[in-house]
Amino acid sequence: MINFQHGDSLNNLAAAVEQIARDHMRPFTRAVDEKEHELNPDSYINTMYEVLKMTGGAMNSPVMGAKEGGEKKRRTGNITSVVFIEKMAWGDCGMYLATPMPLLGGAAVGSAGTPEQKQKFLARFREGKPKWAAMAITEPGMGSDSGAVTTTATLEGDEWVINGEKIFVTAGKRAVEDSEGFVVVWASVDRKAGRAGIKAFLVDHHTPGMKVAKLEHKHGIRCSDTAVLVFENCRIPKENLLGSADVKPTGDSKGFKGAMATFDATRPPVAASAVGVGRAAAEYTSEYLAKQGVAPRYGIGRNKLTAVEKDLMMMEAKVKASWLLTLKAAWMSDIGEPNNLEASICKCKSGRDMVWVCQKAVELLGSEGYSRKHLVEKWMRDSKIGDIYEGTQQIQKLVVARRIFGYSREQLA
Amino acid sequence: MFDLEPSEDQKLMVQTARELAKNEMDPAAHDADEAAKLPADFLKKSWELGLACAAIPEKYNGASMERSAVTGAMILEELGAGDLSMAIAMLAPSLVAYPVLDYGTDLQKEIVLRACTGSEFPKLTAALMEPVYDFDPTALRTTAIRSGTNYVLNGVKTLVPNGSTADSFLVYARVGGTGFDNVQAFFVQRTVPGVTVSEKEKNMGINALDTVTLTLENVGVAPDTRVGGAKGIDFERIMSYSRVAQSALALGVARKAYEHSVTYAMERKTWGQPIATRQAIAFMIADMRIELDAARLLVWEAAWHLDKGRKATKESYLAKMVVDEMVLKVTDDSVMVMGGHGFIRENPVERWLRNGRGFATFDGLAMV
Structure with missing residues (x-):
């Protein structure tokens, strides 16, 4: 039965998250942007960690959409997660990314981890001080072609020895240096085996041989630490391998596919973070222009609209369309339907269109929009990451097209 | 709880x-367009299926289906994918039936709804659009001025579907200042003095659909019209209902063009490989799909608001705005995918x- 309304319990929780975004994020949003890595949004982090512990980590990690015993069973984790994230990103996207939670690393453990691994690495997020988890895939020489990983993991006795350099690790420093968190590192156990040789490894905080070499200075989401992690003979227990150790010479191994499948669950949350930024900019612009006497005339003949009215309406429509696509992809996960196509659709559309929305916001405020007095210029910078991380708009289109045509990555690259 | 699964009835x-x-x-669409005429028996055949006006209650001999804009949007998308001319033609009676069902007097319901549940295709249509660049339903040029107990109608209407054969037109006219509140609808019989029905209009598209220009010069009608x-x-x-309906038809047109592009791109080869393997084409088709899916959700959401009893003015307006842009882009790209053949x-x-x-120029051509 078609229904665009959430249940009361989700609406209540969402209202609480909105309150946090309003009270603990927005007031600091300019300062954390200007001070970049110097200023930790501590009050926010501590508040959020207590909330997350209390709610049992409702948004700690997206839930994978596997069917349980062949039965379609409606779950709510994915929708809950995107609803929360959208509201937090509305507060401040950088602070959302600095939220003490398992993020992508947690999603990987949640989807591919053994019960022991889940206990060891996820249980800690329900106790003690704030913690983070990170995902380390990208390297200086590779981006979305995840199969081209050059970092290696060699088994020596009961330990894996990791060597290599990872870049663009979101919350990397917070996960491995500032807290008792962990990082999921993608490394090859057999370079000759290509993608089949790539495995994901759980590396705990403060493991000797791992160091944070640098924090990036970024266009937007500045208070989120984007780290370079270097691994030099970094030794981890054998059981910290995520997924199977098999290297099958033909086709993908389960480990790689499992890790890639993580993205089906994490793309909607990333889309949600983009939508939150876009909505913030669209709402601010509407309110700002309303004070100047601009009131969009919904319903009248379209050729009577002013250019500004049309832009405002299109901003609103694009925010809503992106959001509905995001909810759809999350809903599919919740009912146990494969959503590879829909996850990429919502990420592509949200990432791209929210950049447009935020750029429009700067334009519509005139010279004021370009001023750092207002947040729209910040949102424009923050929005751009939504078009990039977790796979650029172009990578999403590749995924969408492959799904449409039923092509493999070899057929359409 | 959020849900996008259609009900069994909807399916x-x-x-x-x-x-x-x-x-x-679909199989008859090309010839119908070339001949600028609907297939001879189409209206009769489609009428028998009862897809238009399905929500008329049993009391009037109707199918008594639940009145749902969401269901309507789903059906109209399919019809739009079949052929737009035929879809608008077969749905025209609902342009009259639904406003009467929702707002008509008992007598009007008795007459109109019964006519819309008979075995014959009803010769009823509605006239809203006007031949001006800035057509605006909240500021119609067509007026209905009170004169004694009667109303006197003046104005020009265009794109009136099934106009050549219609016996009765539901004419929308302004009864006061601007705004939706000042628009009312009047039944005008074709034979009343002052009514002029043009020859079939010649348009850029929807050629098989019979549309006319309706001119009203000092047409006097009684209050019960x-x-x-x-x-x-x-x-x-x-x-709002109408904008949802038109948007749904557009979704169908766009979906058909998208599906055709997918099939063609996988068959057509350049340098030994299907053009679907080229990013220039693959990305274009991915975008078609993305925009189509996005637009459909906006349409469904607007429809859902209507089903909840809300006005949905903003929702339906924004949905139509997005859909109108999307359908142009998708159909244009479908021509590009075929190159010269397109x-x-x-x-x-x-x-x-x-x-x-x-679609960007249409308003009020369909109803759910």
Whole structure:
């Protein structure tokens, strides 16, 4: 039965998250942007960690959409997660990314981890001080072609020895240096085996041989630490391998596919973070222009609209369309339907269109929009990451097209 | 709880509409467009299926289906994918039936709803659009001025579907200042003095659809021709229904063009490989799909608001705005995917582009 309304319990929780975004994020949003890595949004982090512990980590990690015993069973984790994230990103996207939670690393453990691994690495997020988890895939020489990983993991006795350099690790420093968190590192156990040789490894905080070499200075989401992690003979227990150790010479191994499948669950949350930024900019612009006497005339003949009215309406429509696509992809996960196509659709559309929305916001405020007095210029910078991380708009289109045509990555690259 | 799964009833009606589209509409669309005429028996055949006006209650001999804009949107998407001319033609009676169902007096319901549940295709249609660049339903040029107990109508209407054969027109006219509240609907018989019906209009697309220009010069009508009598209509809500309906038809046109592009791109080869393996084409088609899916959700959401009893003015307006842009882009891209072949009238894509362009200019041509 078609229904665009959430249940009361989700609406209540969402209202609480909105309150946090309003009270603990927005007031600091300019300062954390200007001070970049110097200023930790501590009050926010501590508040959020207590909330997350209390709610049992409702948004700690997206839930994978596997069917349980062949039965379609409606779950709510994915929708809950995107609803929360959208509201937090509305507060401040950088602070959302600095939220003490398992993020992508947690999603990987949640989807591919053994019960022991889940206990060891996820249980800690329900106790003690704030913690983070990170995902380390990208390297200086590779981006979305995840199969081209050059970092290696060699088994020596009961330990894996990791060597290599990872870049663009979101919350990397917070996960491995500032807290008792962990990082999921993608490394090859057999370079000759290509993608089949790539495995994901759980590396705990403060493991000797791992160091944070640098924090990036970024266009937007500045208070989120984007780290370079270097691994030099970094030794981890054998059981910290995520997924199977098999290297099958033909086709993908389960480990790689499992890790890639993580993205089906994490793309909607990333889309949600983009939508939150876009909505913030669209709402601010509407309110700002309303004070100047601009009131969009919904319903009248379209050729009577002013250019500004049309832009405002299109901003609103694009925010809503992106959001509905995001909810759809999350809903599919919740009912146990494969959503590879829909996850990429919502990420592509949200990432791209929210950049447009935020750029429009700067334009519509005139010279004021370009001023750092207002947040729209910040949102424009923050929005751009939504078009990039977790796979650029172009990578999403590749995924969408492959799904449409039923092509493999070899057929359409 | 958020849910996008259609009900069993909805699936059934979608299936009926899809079969009509596949068996009767799509195969006949090219010839109908060239001949600028509907297939001879189309209106009769489609009328028998009862897809239009399905929500008329049993009391009037109707099918008594639940009145749902969401269900309507699903059905109209299928019909739009069949053929736009045929879809608008077969749905025209609902342009009259639904406003009467929602706002009509008992007598109006008795007459109109019974006519819309008979075995014959009803010769009823509605006239809203006007031949001006800035057509605005909240500021119609057509007026209905009170004169004694009667109303006197003056104005020009265009794109009136099935106009050549219609006996009765539901004419929307302004009874006061601007705004939705000042618009009312009046039944005008074709034979009344002052009514002039043009020859069939020649348009860029929807060629098989019979549309006319209706000119009203000092046409006097009695008060009981006004829908709902003194209480009148909620025109704002009627427009929301209509905008959802038109948007749904556009989704169908765009979906058909998208599906055609997918099939063609996988068959057509350049340098030994299907053009679907080229990013230039693959990305274009991915974008078609992305924008189509996005637009559909906006349409469904607007429809859902209507089903919840809300006016949905903003939602339906924004949905239509997005859909109108989307259908043009998707049909235009479907021509590009075929290259020169797309420009040849033997291939359907150029027809879809001509039909798709129309949506931005259409208002009030369909109803759910």
